[in-house]
Amino acid sequence: MSLLELRAIKKTYLLGNSIFGKRKTVEAVKSVTLTLESGVCLGIVGESGSGKSTLGKIILGLEKPDQGEVLFQGKNLHSFKAKELKELRRNLQVVFQDCYSAVNPRLTIGEIIAEPLRNYERLTSSEEQKQVQGLLELVGLNPEDMYRYPSQFSGGQLQRINIARAIALKPKLIILDEAVSALDALVQVQILNLLAQLKEEFQLSYLFISHDLQAVNYIADRLAVMCKGEVVEWLDDMGQLERLEHPVSKKLLSSVLPQYPGFL
Numbered sequence: 001m002s003l004l005e006l007r008a009i010k011k012t013y014l015l016g017n018s019i020f021g022k023r024k025t026v027e028a029v030k031s032v033t034l035t036l037e038s039g040v041c042l043g044i045v046g047e048s049g050s051g052k053s054t055l056g057k058i059i060l061g062l063e064k065p066d067q068g069e070v071l072f073q074g075k076n077l078h079s080f081k082a083k084e085l086k087e088l089r090r091n092l093q094v095v096f097q098d099c100y101s102a103v104n105p106r107l108t109i110g111e112i113i114a115e116p117l118r119n120y121e122r123l124t125s126s127e128e129q130k131q132v133q134g135l136l137e138l139v140g141l142n143p144e145d146m147y148r149y150p151s152q153f154s155g156g157q158l159q160r161i162n163i164a165r166a167i168a169l170k171p172k173l174i175i176l177d178e179a180v181s182a183l184d185a186l187v188q189v190q191i192l193n194l195l196a197q198l199k200e201e202f203q204l205s206y207l208f209i210s211h212d213l214q215a216v217n218y219i220a221d222r223l224a225v226m227c228k229g230e231v232v233e234w235l236d237d238m239g240q241l242e243r244l245e246h247p248v249s250k251k252l253l254s255s256v257l258p259q260y261p262g263f264l
């Protein structure tokens with residue numbers, strides 16, 4: 001059984017207001033079917049507006065698809081009862097691009113990382129402190145950082161804090177939506193290395209969404225290329241990047257392989 005399965009997912013947004021005639025629509029996701037196996041990092045690439053984040057939001061339950069099914073461990077998300085939904089939220093975490101808006105600036109780092117633990121586990125304050133400090137060390141930060149505030153950290157450090165919070169409950173799947181895109185190249189590589197190491201250590205699965213095939217190539221095991229709301233190409237093995245054929249894939253490839261210098 002796959003960890004995650006999307007079956008013919010469709011999502012259309014209505015634009016503008018409806019006072020004058022028919023409202024315009026945008027088909028953000030047209031008919032996406034894909035599977036993600038446990039322990040695998042599936043990269044989703046595509047140009048801006050191709051529907052990547054919409055897909056992530058549908059999996060997270062932040063958007064409802066017009067059609068299609070999302071199955072987590074073989075079970076349709078929409079049939080989940082309250083208790084199962086709570087368990088699902090434990091197993092499904094997310095890290096977004098904007099590391100600053102993902103944290104409450106008035107909370108200490110300790111409180112930010114402890115939030116999921118407080119929601120799901122009954123820990124004494126010393127147990128909680130130990131876990132938070134362990135998580136900080138896991139993501140390459142100092143245990144003493146738990147007493148500091150978000151404004152005292154760089155973007156890369158803050159993204160490490162967001163990752164620490166995302167792995168606090170040892171989830172099965174983390175959706176990383178442009179999680180390294182705002183960072184400079186060196187910090188990107190450091191965070192990608194950290195993600196790869198955590199994936200091995202805790203047998204995590206990732207849905208790694210990015211417009212940057214180079215970053216995806218660094219971490220993903222499999223690849224789905226999206227264009228205009230559809231998955232237009234799929235690779236089971238990242239070693240076969242050169243086999244990609246779709247014009248969008250080739251355009252994205254030009255950033256990874258020097259032998260693909262131009263677009264079309």
Ligand SMILES: Nc1ncnc2c1ncn2[C@@H]1O[C@H](COP(=O)(O)OP(=O)(O)OP(=O)(O)O)[C@@H](O)[C@H]1O
Nearest residue numbers: 013014026028047048049050051052053054055211
């Ligand atoms: N809430 C919304 N209301 C209306 N249209 C939306 C909404 N969210 C997304 N869209 C539209 O749906 C399409 C897909 O958007 P989406 O954010 O999924 O793309 P993306 O691939 O994540 O792009 P990017 O790489 O820029 O993040 C776009 O045309 C976008 O304008």
Ligand SMILES: [Mg+2]
Nearest residue numbers: 052053054178
């Ligand atoms: Mg997006």
